[in-house]
Amino acid sequence: MEADSIAQPMEPTADQIDSADLLVAVLGEFDSKGIATMCDAFRTLAAKLRVAVSHEAREESAAPVNAEPTQESASVFFVPSLLAKPSSLATGVQSMSDTYQSVFAAADKLQARGCCIIASKLEAVTPPWALRMAQPLFEGQADLVLPHYARRKFDGLLNASIIAPMTRALYGKRVNNPMGPDFGVSRRLFQRMLTARNGGPVGGNRLHALASLTPTALCQNLQITEVHLGTRSYSPTDWTNMSSVLADVLPPVFLDMERNAACWQRTRFSAPLPAIGEPVFSGPDSATVDIRPMVESFQLGNRELQEIWSLVLPPSTLFELRKLSRLPLEQFRMPDELWVKIVYDFALAHRLRTISRDHLLKSMTPLYLGWVASYANDLLPSGATSPERRLERLSLAYEAGKSHLVSRWRWPDRFNP
């Protein structure tokens, strides 16, 4: 009989759909070859494990990959999409969060021991990378597996400037990509996420699957592991929509801060997370950017938005920003301490609802662009420093500024020059 490793595709039977040990939800764009490679890799997991793969765009005529389970390999089968369609009203990050929540619900329905969400595409597809997200759930008893992508100079700037260093300072763990988007989640954690979301308030401060996953695991002292992966593909920047990006991504982060205030106010220092695999380097990166438009945006914001910023930022910060806006292009550098104070003050204003939250975060756009321009200046080819060292300095500044945040969080009406 011919050994045919690529068997005829089989429709899953009823009892296969009822349960699985691992649910892999593939949300990113993968062709059938990529899916097949991924499934082959999953079969190398421990014997007798049943892995259910859910992929929206799976082609019926594509490979397998429903091989029979053997003593040496796990069985991998496709399941009809168990994921609920996100509400048509939800867009962007909220839509992604709804999808993640439906993955957790599907994993719970399948009584899975863990679920793996693959949402991004690596530039260099290496077969085991998706498997490495799932392995620590079974072999290392991890509750949450986070990715650590190889970083290029200008990748993931919102994460690098605000989300990751703030998570590190608040919760005391050096997380590189707290918002994934690729995750490995244990049953214990996804059940807690489901319970918290279903039992929590409706609308407003509801648990956000994407933004709250890492802070929930950190606050509940669950086991978290990072996995070194390659360089991720990012979608191109839509410059006309920058303010919407900020207004979409930051609210759940700030709402989580409010929800977990009792937890993060206690932490003092940060510690690294256990990591699996060797760091992957992205190779030489000679990309340069034209910072002029960003500096001009910052200067325009400084001229026209003083009235709004004065409701959020103290006079000393406004003074520093005015000084900064007068600097020539080549000397444009925003000190880390200034940026950290700005982010913390905006987080506080978000909590106090000083002004409409949508207006608040959109008015932050020129400040963010100012930081990006300053960061680009710091990484000029002529010299100065690598992105990792630069961002490590920023993270330390976030940690040093935490006492300012705690003080203002507890006593927001106290005199703040």
Add this chain to the structure above:
Amino acid sequence: MWEQVKHALVDSTTRFLTRFASFLPGFAALVVALLVSFVLAWVLASIVRRVLVGVDFDERLERWGYASLAEWSPMNSPTRLVSRSIAVLVILSGFLIGIAAFDFQWTYMFAQSAVAYIPKVLTSLLVLLVGNVLAAFLARSVLIGAVNLNVQYARFLSVGVKWIVIVLAFAMALEHLRIAPGIVELAFGILFGGIVLALSLAVGLNSKDLIAKSVERDVTKATREPVEDPLRHL
């Protein structure tokens, strides 16, 4: 003849005294109504003042962009303005109730039309309040949106939008109060049209060069090879 004069005098004195006597209960009622309304006004004003101080009304108004209201207010305190306005309203209501006690037709009619006018005044005040809040919100939205789109005349646009909404709200309030409706309609049309025309001219004239450069950029972009933007935010 003296008898007739005496008779006429007695008659008119009797009539006067009768009218005065019938006027006295009404007057007493007016005094009582005023006294009660003064006491009620004082109580209500105190309660309102305490509530507004408790919610930091003055600071909140300033944060919402109504700092100018403090300049119109007694002792620069909008809280006092609101509490005193409520007190005046209560006293006025007491006065109207008091004069309605007189058995004079014209006072009754005056009181009736004044009382009928109060809901219109309240509705107009509500329209003005909502209009001002909406104007401030829209002005801020336009300002932030225009700055994020690198529009240099963002503040001008924002002020224009604010005044359009405020003028609209004032016109609606005056229309509701039926104060010279024809003149208000005409004045509003001219003013509103003038503001919109001024904004259009300003935007159009300022954008002339911008549009020319944008078209030129599009033409050269089509012939040039695309350059990938290395910045990735998310």
